[in-house]
Amino acid sequence: MREDSPSLTALFVAYARAVADREPELRRACQDPIAARILPRPYSTLIRFAERSRSPERRYRELRVSSLGLVDHVALRSGMIDRGLTRALDAGTRQVVLLGAGLDARAHRLRALRDATVFEVDHPSTQELKLRKAAGLPVLARDLRYAPCDFERVSLSEALLAQGFSPQDPVVWIWEGVTMYLDERAVEGSLGLISQLSASGSQLIASYVTPKLTATAHPSAELGLWALAFLAEPIRSPFKPDDMARRLARHDFEVLDDALPADVAAEFGVEKPLRWWGMPDEHIVIARKR
């Protein structure tokens, strides 16, 4: 990503959640009424135009379809993560770290976080935007702390410990839509630190893409990859599911679940999700620290 401006992919996915929140079918998977409030222009303008039109439902539907499946994919991806997170919170976890948080609004939208401290870790240039846009918004988590950190340069542990993170207590790590943009060394280094900072029973919920994406000769996928590279956020680290499981095992995490958002759509009551051609094989893995 560019050093001096917020991550564009963070804005795209927040926009996707804002649109999904206006589609009753997708709200069954993920509800994010905050996304539209913290989006900058021009994304917020698109939502406002639709809202103020004579037929908002039709316009929302058009925004959903014109995203070529991004809106459906992100709603399901974030919904799977909300579900995993809520289960861990119900089981008593009281710390949550959002790695590469972008405009993630969980601390402002999930009541299940009422007893938990949320740490948002992100590149300083993206986090500056989140801080500015979310200033004054009610926080539903017990506490929300910001830890600026460039994973490729700064130690994650230093950034978190400085904010009062407790390595003795279990934590849920959420790494949504980030691993693919880091180089393999940064992913491995982060997994090592995540493991060191995770008490037994902690969970890691991460998304990753498989090499199918970068190996495909399909023109639309090639266009998507080209667009990401053009936006200075190229796909750098794809992993096969068994490779990801082995890496996690090396860091003392056992996989509890690994699935594609589109494959669990029916569990949320989303009957025929539009498949995102940009990153159709982004998996969500849930793993527990031994």
Ligand SMILES: C[S@@+](CC[C@H](N)C(=O)[O-])C[C@H]1O[C@@H](n2cnc3c(N)ncnc32)[C@H](O)[C@@H]1O
């Ligand atoms: C696609 S966005 C995902 C945002 C958020 N997790 C979500 O799903 O809404 C990718 C995020 O990774 C962050 N990121 C990318 N490279 C990073 C780095 N080297 N250090 C810290 N954060 C990074 C970006 O700032 C951005 O917030």
